[in-house]
Amino acid sequence: MKKSDISIIFDKNIPDEFFKDFENDVEVQGLNLVIESREPTGPMACAEWFILPVVFAFIGKSYFDGFLKEMGKDHYQSMKESLSNLTTKVMKPPRIEPTLFSTKGKISSRNPFSLAFSILAEAEDGYTFKLLIPKATNEADYGLIAKKFMDFLSDYHLGIATLESIGYISEGCRLTSGLIFVHYNSDNNSIEWLNQKDYR
Numbered sequence: 001m002k003k004s005d006i007s008i009i010f011d012k013n014i015p016d017e018f019f020k021d022f023e024n025d026v027e028v029q030g031l032n033l034v035i036e037s038r039e040p041t042g043p044m045a046c047a048e049w050f051i052l053p054v055v056f057a058f059i060g061k062s063y064f065d066g067f068l069k070e071m072g073k074d075h076y077q078s079m080k081e082s083l084s085n086l087t088t089k090v091m092k093p094p095r096i097e098p099t100l101f102s103t104k105g106k107i108s109s110r111n112p113f114s115l116a117f118s119i120l121a122e123a124e125d126g127y128t129f130k131l132l133i134p135k136a137t138n139e140a141d142y143g144l145i146a147k148k149f150m151d152f153l154s155d156y157h158l159g160i161a162t163l164e165s166i167g168y169i170s171e172g173c174r175l176t177s178g179l180i181f182v183h184y185n186s187d188n189n190s191i192e193w194l195n196q197k198d199y200r
Contacts, residue, residue: 004034005067006079007058008086012037014055018089025082028075031067048111049132049181049196053118055090057083061122064157080150083119084143090117091133091142113183119146121153123180129153132183132194145184152182152191168193 006026008019019035027033068076091114113132121129131149134140155161163170166182181194 005032005060005063007034010055011040022082022086053115055117057119059121080147084146087146088143127178127180130179130181148184166193
């Protein structure tokens with residue numbers, strides 16, 4: 001089965017209509033777009049950042065390396081705007097923020113990131129970027145965060161941005177999961193790598 005260019009995967013308790021605007025704005029001929037529900041996540045034995053959020057977007061390498069080369073920049077701008085709007089829609093009130101339960105000491109009190117929404121994107125060598133979104137605050141510009149991540153991905157697939165340019169340090173940071181965690185640093189107005197060890 002062909003891997004999707006773009007996917008939106010969401011908890012089945014959220015109505016499909018919630019994603020209709022995104023689908024209508026993004027879907028075009030030649031784009032392999034998947035929007036589907038999944039069963040709610042059950043008990044998991046893993047750190048918080050590895051838990052699937054209630055809603056997540058996935059952007060395949062094929063979107064940048066294949067689809068956009070044929071369709072041009074117009075769809076990229078539409079996709080960026082639509083993803084920005086969806087991010088804001090998920091994170092604004094009424095918010096979809098799950099509550100975690102665990103044995104003592106298993107949940108970090110220092111984790112500032114949401115389990116409501118995230119954006120995953122295929123990188124090189126089998127790795128996947130995971131954009132961590134701040135928990136709901138009045139200060140966070142969720143639409144801007146999504147746009148900055150899209151711009152980073154575009155630069156990354158063009159060879160302009162690299163793992164090193166976002167601060168990734170490979171020494172001592174073995175990626176057994178294949179996930180590269182990143183976030184938007186509002187002070188620097190840039191996407192930056194996050195070391196999970198700093199938030200335990």
